Amino acid sequence: MLAEKLGLSAQSLFDVITGATGNCWAVHTNCPVPGPVPTSPANNDFKPGFSTALMNKDLGLAMDAVAATGATAPLGSHAADIYAKFAADHADLDFSAVIHTLRARADA
Numbered sequence: 001m002l003a004e005k006l007g008l009s010a011q012s013l014f015d016v017i018t019g020a021t022g023n024c025w026a027v028h029t030n031c032p033v034p035g036p037v038p039t040s041p042a043n044n045d046f047k048p049g050f051s052t053a054l055m056n057k058d059l060g061l062a063m064d065a066v067a068a069t070g071a072t073a074p075l076g077s078h079a080a081d082i083y084a085k086f087a088a089d090h091a092d093l094d095f096s097a098v099i100h101t102l103r104a105r106a107d108a
Helices: 010-018 025-030 052-069 074-090 095-107
Strands: none
Touching (some): 010 025, 052 095, 074 095
C-alpha cells in the first residue's frame, strides 16, 4: 500500500522485490495484488490455495504455543488478531485476500 501511495505500480514493486533479497517462493506464489503473478489467487478472485480459515487455525496454534511456553510474539499476536477478524466473514478466501482489510485500514 505504501508503494501504491508513492505511485509505484504493483509490477514495479514486484520487480524490485524479486530482484533483491525479498525474492522467494511466497512472493512468486501468493502475490496479494492482481497483475504481477498470473497464477496467484489475486488473479483468480482469491480462490484459495491456502484458505483464510487454515491461516487463522495455524496462527491460533502458534499463539497457543507462545502462551504455553511463556514466550512473547507481538507481531504474531497482531497477525492472529487481523486474521481472526478477517476469517469471520472471509474464511473461504485465500489468505492473501487479507490485503483488502489492510488496504481499508491504510485508507482510514
